[in-house]
Amino acid sequence: MLTDLGHLAVIFAFVACLYAALVSLLGAQRNDDRLVQSGRLAAFITFPLVLLGCLGLWYALLTHDFGVNYVANVSSLATPVFFRITALWGAQEGSILFWCLIMSAFVAAAMARDWEAAGDKPLLPYVTATMALVLGFFLFLELFLANAFVRSEFPPQDGRGLNPLLRHPGMIIHPPMLYAGYTGLLVPFAFCIASLATRRSDDLWLRSSRRWTLVGWAFLTAGLLLGARWAHDVLGWGGYWGWDPSENKPLITWLIATPFLHSAMIQEKRGMFKNWNVFLVMLTFASMFFGTAFIRSGLLTSVHAFAASDIGPVFMAALVIILLICAALWISRLDVLRSERQLDSAFSREGIFLVQNVLFLSTAFTVFIGTIFPILSEAISGTKITVGPPFFDQTTGPQLAALVLLMGVAPLLAWGKASYAAVGRQMLAPVGFALLVMVALFLSGSRQPVPLLLFGLCAYTLAQTLMEYVRGVRARMLSLNERLPVALIRLAQKNQRRYGGYLVHLGVVLLAIGVIGKGFYGYDTITTPAVKLNDSFTVGNYTFTYRGIRPVPCEFNDCQTVQAMLLVSSASDGRVLDAIFPYRDHYPLQQHTATIPAISGSFNEEVYVILAGWDNNGATASFQVYINPLINWIWVGGIVMLLGFLVSFWKVPERAPAFAPVMRPAGAAAK
């Protein structure tokens, strides 16, 4: 009953979207504020309606209503309450509904803001229409192509249970994060469309949507990191990133949204790159749409691709229509998007941002081509070529390294035209530090040239970024007589965007250190021959003693778990460090085997052990051992990146009024 009510609410939400789009556009055309407000309200109520839909489905999941097909597919009597709640996004139909929920939350939040005070009321009808149409499209998918509310005539006694791979905290938070990231980036897109539709030439759309863009970007970043953590903990392939299509898709969007965040600054500060920003925000949106279409249509096989379905063609048709509308709108407004000034010099903040933007895009293109090549090759030659990690590592690696370098140079360059002497002077100390680090690493035995160079690069950028803080803090301490902590806090407060941004840069460098450490110094092996009971084997600095295998109760009683026991001791002095229990789950119902690693070692050197196999009830067993140096810096870097986001985003009361950027007359921003 409640479930059917939820279904009805989703239908109403779809109708509300259509109404909102229609009435808003009509209101804009007739200049009738009542219609615009009506559309705004209609867009707003999609959130409670979709929420009601989700509550309906949650009710069915919690009450084991296996008459609902979706419930029978993603849960069983044995599924605990927590996973029955998260099962809402455990498969295609439910996850589209959940996607709609998050998107409608963003729509409602955008509608609820004080447009009058923000001074961007003229954009309202077009923002409403754009968002309502996009949300309406996803609701259309939910209702007509992947309906989670469909009931079967013969309900089964028990359900199939949640996909075993999805039973991990990382996998539970990861999809909501990614969805929030994508839908957050819908906001700047909608503002851009509205700006074009109203023939504006200023940066109002950028300033109005800036904080939304940041939120979208942060969610996307968090989603990517959690996905990586999940792959590391559950997939048992020893790493954190497998260049799987489902990982590449959000990465491509991230690689386009990040340069957008940077180039938006140029338009705000200098009135330049207007066309470029329109292009980037449209590309961000298109990449999100295209990626979702690809993963959800089952065109690509991936770790967690959704089952093949017929939503692919609908998605593609919608994408083509969206691109055509965008292109038409953009071309018809080229005359108003002229740059307010010219590039004075390539050696300037603008110049280096352009290089950075281009590098980001070529990296995104690289990931894109590698991801869709299987489909391209199949279409052209009939063979589906698989593109593995070696391709991505070799092609994106150099481009990402160049971006790390740019991160250490760009903050030094002034807007307009930078002086070589000033930049050179400021580079001296960090370059010296980098050389010192490289010499120290060389002396400690790291002789491979490439990682040595890359670590040097990271050291340089790290030092340079820290110097930005040092300079600012020192200035405050000298001129305002502030103590160090006060100076640091005030400095960040006075320019949150800037110092938050630098903190994100620091996070990226730390993350890069982890990537380089794992990539160049990581290694793995398999025990050969298999280890006999109570025998030992040594990998790197660690000696492992095999103490047998045993069956253990499976978490939800739907699998057979076999756990191995190993003692880890230091290879040099024999001291026992740890006992680890890698295990293997076999799910007969889903015909799925999962190898769950055991993790040990130190912060700087992770030991990752997988139970690879055994004979004669465990008389002998084999283990896959990965030594992952520095991998933990990836997680630390990720957390620092998100802290940086918080610093740039957090509203300090001192800087109020909320949601009301100081208005400048159109076009006067940078004059």
Next chain:
Amino acid sequence: MMTSAIRACIGLLLVTWLIAGWAQAQVPAPDEPTYRIAKQLNCPTCAGRNLADCPTETCAQWKAEIKAQLDAGKSAEEVLAYFQDRFGPTVLQEPPKSGITAPLWAAPVGAAVVFLAIAGLVMWRTAQRGAPSPASDGTDAHDPFVAALEREVRAGE
């Protein structure tokens, strides 16, 4: 009475244990040479993973095949060539830089070069056209506070 119930429980537990043990009595794992080769091959059943990391049945057969060929005296290259002949280039983790996958490798390099060239051209052209403005002092003109601070720092240096 009580003890017999406990005994029955223990008996039942033992039986389930044995059944579980029997079902999982053997999971063959590859040896190191096989593992090295398996790392370079794609698994037919685990999408997106290499053969060595995939725990499925089909993969176990492939690994057995690799081991058999190695035992028969074939070199690693010969084994890889065998798999490539049989299943095409799609079986390799790293697509070859020649043949059908050559464009794949060329595309990123081409894109980076073309994109950078376009950016360079744009900068060169605008720099040619625009009258150069005096070099700024490296400060952020739009944040007077920070600008003042930075000037002070420079003066202090």
